[in-house]
Amino acid sequence: MKYLLLVSHGTFAPGLHSVMDMLMGPRENILSYSMEDGVGAAEYRENLSKVLEPLTADDEVVVLGDIIGGSPLTNALDLLAKKGLLSHTVAFSGANLPMAIGALMAIDDGLSGEALVSSILNEGKNGVNQIVLALEDDDEEDL
Structure with missing residues (x-):
């Protein structure tokens, strides 16, 4: 099976998992865990x-983490290595909802290797955009 593992600081990973369940339906192949405040590495x-x-x-395993070099991501990769799965793992930092949805869709489509990596990176990057607000003076009064 191909899994999507979400890891983060705070409640970001479980929150992302919850939104994905809401939008795409619950899946057995999505796992998530976060390092909440006050929880040590051990x-x-x-x-x-x-x-x-x-x-x-x-x-x-496709791993999406919040910050490169952060404890949640580095510990997840270390545990996957100890399970002998590192050679079957691709990992990304800077996770966002479009990236996570794109990763799950790529998994569902059976993508692997460079096609999988490229798809996930593109979805993550394309999900970050500036929204240009062009308001007229009259519009500001309505806000």
């Missing part, structure tokens, strides 16, 4: 290990 690793228990050596 406790985070222990709890994340339990989340990763369903993964087998035959599985593939």
Whole structure:
């Protein structure tokens, strides 16, 4: 099975997971866990290990993390390495909702290798845009 693993600081990863469930329906292949305030690295690793228990050596994993080099992402990759899954894993930082939806759609479409990576990166980048507000003076009074 190909899994999507969401990891973050705070409640971002479970929140992202919740929104994906709402928009795309609950899926067995989406896993999420976050490092909340006051939780140390050891406790985070222990709890994340339990989340990763369903993964087998035959599985593939797409990891979306909030910040490159952050404890949630680095610990997730270390635990995946200990399970022998690092060679079956692609990881990204800077996760956003369009990236996560794009990753799940790419998984559903059976993409792999460079096509998978390119698709996920493009969705994440294209999901970040400036919204140009062009208001007339009269419009500002309506706000």
